[in-house]
Amino acid sequence: MFSLNEQLGKDCFIVGEFTLCEVLLLNDVNFPWLILVPKVEGVSELHHLTESQQQQFLKESGNIAAMIESLFKPDKLNIAAIGNKVRQLHIHHIGRFESDPCWPETVWGYGKGIPYTDQQRDDTLARIRNFLSDLPDFTY
């Protein structure tokens, strides 16, 4: 029943998936910007997931946060469910740096995204998948 929102599919690369969520990488080389999308049709708020889905989300979100921290050493993580424009529930996990182009403001709508080169994309996806592959429920 679930299908990924078209806009998210256009803006992101697919990294792989966990039990609950698809794992996406936003195509902006300025940030390690991962997006988790629960594979549940028609849900737009976190607390509308079932209790067991919320438990699973918590685990997957923590794993993505730990991955960003470990691989990219950001100064701060920003984690957010906004969804004012794209209603399909998706949760941003962004590594922020004091040197990044919109620090210390938030990243939404800053409008200066820089797409990955093919090489950067391949390298980044490989690093992320390599890290996540140690988790029992990650596949790609």
Next chain:
Amino acid sequence: MFSLNEQLGKDCFIVGEFTLCEVLLLNDVNFPWLILVPKVEGVSELHHLTESQQQQFLKESGNIAAMIESLFKPDKLNIAAIGNKVRQLHIHHIGRFESDPCWPETVWGYGKGIPYTDQQRDDTLARIRNFLSDLPDFTY
């Protein structure tokens, strides 16, 4: 050991507390904007809480989301841990409306907050506390 960050204390009214978190209301009448602050000293990332604290956070966050939904009927919830400026872990829970002053953009840094009048503050705090008082672990 825990003490509320000074800036948060200045910008918000204290609604009450759950087992894990203090519950704050941001002093901006444009939005029902609640902030949860885990009463844990020195933590700035959600996934650095212990597993049981994260479980408790999930429950309290869901209760705040359900309260905003029930009392204020927003078009969308925005839930976010940002913390680029204030490092003490605090998680925004904001009811958004298609009619609000920055829809559909995010609310951070929009710079047009309107403080509550005393009457509005008292009414809003009373409504929120009345709703949350049905939960076994809320006190004020």
